Amino acid sequence: MALVSLLLSFLTSDWLTVSAVFFATYVAWYYFKYFTRANPLPGPLPIPLLGNLLQANSDFALWADTLQEKYGDMFEVYLGPQRHIWLGRADLVEKIYTSSTKSNYFIHQPDSHGGLAELDMADKGLVLNCNIHTWKFNRKFLTQSLMSKNFLKEALEETITRFTEIESYWAKHGYNKELDFPQWMTRFFTDSTTTMTTGRKATASFAYYQQIAKNNNSKSEPAETEVFLNHLLTWEYSMKFFVLLPPFLRNYVPILYNYNEKYKKNKEWLDEYLFRIIRDRKSEIEKTPEDMSLRSNVLTLLITANTSRGMSVEVEGSLRTMSEKEISSNMLEVFAGGIETTANSVSFIVYYLCTHPQYRRRFLQEIHDILGDDPNTPLQFEDLDKFIFLDAIIKESARLNPAISLFFRTAAEDDTIGGMKWKAGTMFFTNFHGIHMNKAHWKNPKEFNPDRFLEGADSIPKNAFMQFGGGMRICPGRIWAILQIKALLISLYRKYEVELADKNAPLKHVYTIVNHVYDLNIKVTPKVVG
């Protein structure tokens, strides 16, 4: 017995010694590689395996700004073992944001761990699609739908109808009470995006009103829209998990495995939910007589494209229709891309208008000049382009707080960026906010000054303003988003006084996958006419 324990103690101590030697060798090798890397750039010192993840702020946008202030416009960060080059000046990103479809930077994030394929997303939809052929196909279908005049005109009608709906809840809620504005905006854009995507009426604003009217104490069943929204948000968060974690960790570490399964089930739920909607709509279309026009929501446009009832969309010489799977992936991206981005953009603007009365007055004057005194004069589609000052306000707010602050791209081939040669596969992060705040492009960058956007397009260097990204993957929903933001703000400000509940409240926001405003409580009171 004693012999066995002696033997075991030798083995254990040997094992420990071997592990210690192995670990020391690995660490030495890791730092040897690190200190002899090509193109060393400034940046925080990484540690083996985790890189700089332990130093990261959970608010990545804030972290990016802090690092840019410390290390300059081009620096490096290790997210786990992977080296990323972070860029924060317009000229550094010029090659990345070229609009040519031969761009070297088509891929946002390669599916290195196979997580996107597991979620059936690596060659679907747009944003994480790594396959240029399916991407081109989806992109053309979606762009043609979202940019069609009929779609945009219906989107304007829808925004105004939804506004009439939420103002009725505000009136019932009582004008003397505060509104948690970002929460209202998320519901507002959930409803309008749902109708414009599926043709169905959603009830997120109504459900939210009911919830606050009952003082949050009621335990009623959540509305279908809320259930969908929760699945959508879970899906958005799950993407980071599937992109960043290798299958070994996702499948064999118990707590991660639970998430892995939960996220996959969540995606299955979303797929089934959308398939049901697609099939219902298909059968409605079949039952609608050929000579009766169909409403221009995304779903109808995608179903009917390249049929006798829809637009024609030619991609790489083909005029084929979209499969149900393709339609559902694209719808999912419209929901994911369109709700939180637009809702938070409006919240930021309302904060700036509350805290800058001189610009609010000019906006009100613009409304008066274009639409006159009567707040009931209908807002026409053609009026929207006349709102030049509002346009400048929207841009200036997005310059200071872009809804999306950071975006990644991967080099497909060797390339030179920032005067250095980089190998294919190098990952670049663009810090849009860093560019927006860069003194090389902007005078007094921290100041809210919409007039800087009225000095003519030439006054702003190329890629110095990137509210919607740029190049071949520029946001396909940008015209729709601006239309909704304008229509909502015009409707709000022409009829109501909008004030911060606490005039000294600071602007609070946190970056998750978009820049979220929180604790923005406002009071909305009808204007006294006469």
Ligand code: HEM
């Ligand atoms: C104010 C609102 C919005 C902002 C600030 C915004 C911003 C962005 C940004 C920065 C990108 C990355 C572009 C790039 O890689 O260069 C993007 C991509 C995208 N956005 Fe938006 N977006 C908004 C609204 C919308 C809406 C309403 C939709 C609905 C269709 C949408 C759908 C998408 C999609 C599908 C992509 C991926 C495009 C691709 O990879 O080809 N976005 N958006």
